[in-house]
Amino acid sequence: MSALNPVIGRFLGSVKEDWVDFMLAHIDPMLTVKRVLARVVAIHDETSDIKRFVLKPNKHWQGFQAGQYVSVKVMIDGSFNERCYSLVNSPTDQVLELGIKRQPKGKVSNWMHDNLSVGDVIELGDVGGEFVLPAVLPSKMLLIAGGSGVTPIYSILAEALKRQANLDVAVVYYVNTDKDLAFADDMVQLAVKHPSLKLHYVLASSGEAGRFSQQQLANVCADYAERDTYLCGPQGLMGAVAKVWAEQGISNKLTQEVFGLPAVDPNKPVSEMPITLRRSQQLLLNTKPTLLESAEAAGARPVYGCRIGMCKTCSCTKVSGVVRDVITGAIDDQPNTQIRICVTEALSPVTLDI
Amino acid sequence: MSTTSKSRDLSLEEINAFGAELDALRKETMASLGKKEADYIYGVRNFVRYTEIAGRTSLMLGWLPPFWLAGTALLGVSKIVENMELGHNVMHGQYDWMNDASLRGSTYEWDTVCTADNWRHTHNFMHHTYTNVRGMDHDIGYGVLRLFPEQKWEPRFLANPVAAAILAVTFEWTLALQSLELEKLISKEKTFAQVRQEFVPIFAKMRKQFTKDYVFFPLIAGPMFLPVITGNFAANLIRNFWTFSIIFCGHFTEDAETFPIEVLENESRGQWYLRQLRGSSNLTGGKLLHYMSGNLSHQIEHHMFPDVPGMRYAEMSVKVREICERYGQHYNTGAFTKQFSTVVKRIFKYALPFSRKVEDPRAETIVAKAAKVMPMTTTSRQVTSIAA
Numbered sequence: 111m112s113a114l115n116p117v118i119g120r121f122l123g124s125v126k127e128d129w130v131d132f133m134l135a136h137i138d139p140m141l142t143v144k145r146v147l148a149r150v151v152a153i154h155d156e157t158s159d160i161k162r163f164v165l166k167p168n169k170h171w172q173g174f175q176a177g178q179y180v181s182v183k184v185m186i187d188g189s190f191n192e193r194c195y196s197l198v199n200s201p202t203d204q205v206l207e208l209g210i211k212r213q214p215k216g217k218v219s220n221w222m223h224d225n226l227s228v229g230d231v232i233e234l235g236d237v238g239g240e241f242v243l244p245a246v247l248p249s250k251m252l253l254i255a256g257g258s259g260v261t262p263i264y265s266i267l268a269e270a271l272k273r274q275a276n277l278d279v280a281v282v283y284y285v286n287t288d289k290d291l292a293f294a295d296d297m298v299q300l301a302v303k304h305p306s307l308k309l310h311y312v313l314a315s316s317g318e319a320g321r322f323s324q325q326q327l328a329n330v331c332a333d334y335a336e337r338d339t340y341l342c343g344p345q346g347l348m349g350a351v352a353k354v355w356a357e358q359g360i361s362n363k364l365t366q367e368v369f370g371l372p373a374v375d376p377n378k379p380v381s382e383m384p385i386t387l388r389r390s391q392q393l394l395l396n397t398k399p400t401l402l403e404s405a406e407a408a409g410a411r412p413v414y415g416c417r418i419g420m421c422k423t424c425s426c427t428k429v430s431g432v433v434r435d436v437i438t439g440a441i442d443d444q445p446n447t448q449i450r451i452c453v454t455e456a457l458s459p460v461t462l463d464i
Numbered sequence: 465m466s467t468t469s470k471s472r473d474l475s476l477e478e479i480n481a482f483g484a485e486l487d488a489l490r491k492e493t494m495a496s497l498g499k500k501e502a503d504y505i506y507g508v509r510n511f512v513r514y515t516e517i518a519g520r521t522s523l524m525l526g527w528l529p530p531f532w533l534a535g536t537a538l539l540g541v542s543k544i545v546e547n548m549e550l551g552h553n554v555m556h557g558q559y560d561w562m563n564d565a566s567l568r569g570s571t572y573e574w575d576t577v578c579t580a581d582n583w584r585h586t587h588n589f590m591h592h593t594y595t596n597v598r599g600m601d602h603d604i605g606y607g608v609l610r611l612f613p614e615q616k617w618e619p620r621f622l623a624n625p626v627a628a629a630i631l632a633v634t635f636e637w638t639l640a641l642q643s644l645e646l647e648k649l650i651s652k653e654k655t656f657a658q659v660r661q662e663f664v665p666i667f668a669k670m671r672k673q674f675t676k677d678y679v680f681f682p683l684i685a686g687p688m689f690l691p692v693i694t695g696n697f698a699a700n701l702i703r704n705f706w707t708f709s710i711i712f713c714g715h716f717t718e719d720a721e722t723f724p725i726e727v728l729e730n731e732s733r734g735q736w737y738l739r740q741l742r743g744s745s746n747l748t749g750g751k752l753l754h755y756m757s758g759n760l761s762h763q764i765e766h767h768m769f770p771d772v773p774g775m776r777y778a779e780m781s782v783k784v785r786e787i788c789e790r791y792g793q794h795y796n797t798g799a800f801t802k803q804f805s806t807v808v809k810r811i812f813k814y815a816l817p818f819s820r821k822v823e824d825p826r827a828e829t830i831v832a833k834a835a836k837v838m839p840m841t842t843t844s845r846q847v848t849s850i851a852a
Contacts, residue, residue: 187498
């Protein structure tokens with residue numbers, strides 16, 4: 111499909127892409143014009159609540175850098191839901207691997223654990239993330255992971271050691287019990303192959319020494335302040351680590367990856383929420399009862415129609431953020447959904463694709 | 465408003481309560497959207513695609529009459545369903561909640577000469593916001609027909625029946641040109657230069673559609689090109705007639721009301737719902753009629769809830785009807801033949817200078833009428849302060 115002759119190209123340009131994909135799917139469900147699809151080839155239980163999904167992407171997969179995440183689109187109860195998951199495999203592998211933890215109230219994670227089977231085909235969206243290794247590796251590294259945050263950490267670890275087999279790297283992995291260690295076998299194998307890797311498991315079940323603190327960290331890794339550090343884990347751990355780094359004045363040596371959807375901060379007043387208009391590159395404050403009015407108050411000119419939520423002329427893509435429909439009260443915290451800005455208010459920082 | 469509305473005048477409180485009940489119905493329905501609605505619209509889309517392929521393939525054997533007839537019928541049905549149940553509904557954003565980019569209201573392009581962008585403006589915005597408001601809703605007559613006594617009579621309207629017939633035959637082309645408001649060239653409100661510039665994207669779509677039906681498919685049929693051309697032409701005609709009939713039954717039946725522009729001043733949500741109700745009319749029938757009319761057989765529900773998936777209108781109509789009854793509002797519905805005959809009557813009657821001059825338009829708005837009505841629980845002093 112990539113080297114089209116101009117006539118076919120022009121013809122396909124006037125035919126809807128989803129019509130062509132629909133026809134191609136009758137031949138092979140993985141065949142598309144440009145959408146990236148992936149077939150589930152294996153599912154393993156890493157821990158009681160983390161599953162490893164192994165996927166084979168189609169020809170349109172463009173690759174990624176170790177530590178990055180991919181957006182996964184799955185259809186649940188009639189609508190597509192997008193979530194970003196870190197890629198655990200090496201960028202040169204033929205298959206993709208995701209480690210997905212079942213979140214207590216997680217719509218997508220629960221669906222994937224309970225409904226996704228080997229042989230199913232799902233759609234992949236964009237690859238993204240800044241949680242990657244620099245072009246020149248530092249002399250010493252420290253990787254801190256908590257729970258399912260081990261996924262991008264493991265990816266970075268494997269890539270770093272591939273680039274420099276004798277890299278001085280320490281991994282500190284915080285979990286509740288030894289049953290919660292995900293990708294442990296993989297990391298142990300790396301430790302066997304690379305003596306310069308120091309692996310530390312910190313189990314909360316073992317008591318006081320099983321929780322993060324500045325003292326606890328110094329005990330397992332005395333020179334932590336000299337190392338370039340990568341951190342990914344639950345909010346509590348991340349906040350605590352970032353605090354220690356800030357107190358020591360070494361925040362510039364800490365790279366963090368944050369998981370999860372935006373949440374409403376009850377302490378922050380709604381009128382101070384920043385609203386980003388991505389295409390027109392404008393940043394404004396949420397000063398009015400609806401997104402449309404806030405944008406207009408700041409001098410932007412989004413297109414609108416009836417202004418009562420009926421004609422959908424003002425409908426646009428909300429890239430991220432928590433919003434509320436002022437007519438029905440319905441809350442929407444999902445990425446990449448369509449909203450009518452004339453009847454929607456922001457509850458968290460919001461980015462719109464206008 | 466027509467001289468006698470079959471709907472009872474309501475107090476402002478009743479209007480608010482009426483609106484609140486309909487808002488609650490909408491909220492309940494929207495919260496229940498899920499797999500059923502998604503499967504349904506994918507089913508409609510696939511039906512459109514398979515019937516198009518079957519129809520066009522059949523036409524390639526169209527020298528044999530059964531294949532020509534079957535091909536034309538299948539292609540006509542495909543175009544009707546694509547325009548009405550699929551395209552029109554998708555473009556209203558009824559399925560935006562699915563997050564499927566191919567069914568997004570703001571970007572969907574449909575299989576007819578009218579550009580989706582123009583349709584979204586003239587229909588979704590103008591027609592649905594200013595429904596049946598004289599001077600604002602261009603769909604009242606489309607600039608070429610006189611359908612209500614309040615419209616000013618001009619000699620050109622003597623040709624109403626002829627204009628209507630031409631409109632029916634060429635409906636997809638006249639809808640494509642609707643946003644140009646060509647009648648403003650006659651009244652000199654628009655210049656030819658303006659029209660020519662606005663015509664550019666319309667022409668591009670016209671060329672694309674024309675090429676598809678009258679150049680591309682005939683070409684790939686080779687020696688069978690003639691039945692393909694005639695079949696495609698007939699299929700387009702079938703769609704034009706059908707969509708014209710259904711659409712005209714939506715707002716031009718006997719009891720349909722139109723409104724003065726003053727009705728828009730400070731129109732509350734309840735008043736908006738009332739105007740949508742009084743300006744729209746339904747058609748009674750079974751599931752086949754609902755499917756083939758793109759659920760415009762439920763024009764009332766569609767106008768009250770344009771962004772609710774059309775396949776829910778039938779079930780919502782039970783509640784809407786019950787609410788209307790309780791508030792003494794006329795629910796305009798009837799069989800297709802009856803409703804359409806009243807539309808034809810209008811086309812003939814108002815070709816002639818039967819008219820009704822509106823002395824004080826403000827007195828006819830729902831607000832003014834509400835002010836004169838004494839609700840059960842408030843004092844007269846409260847009511848007269850609103851009448852100003």
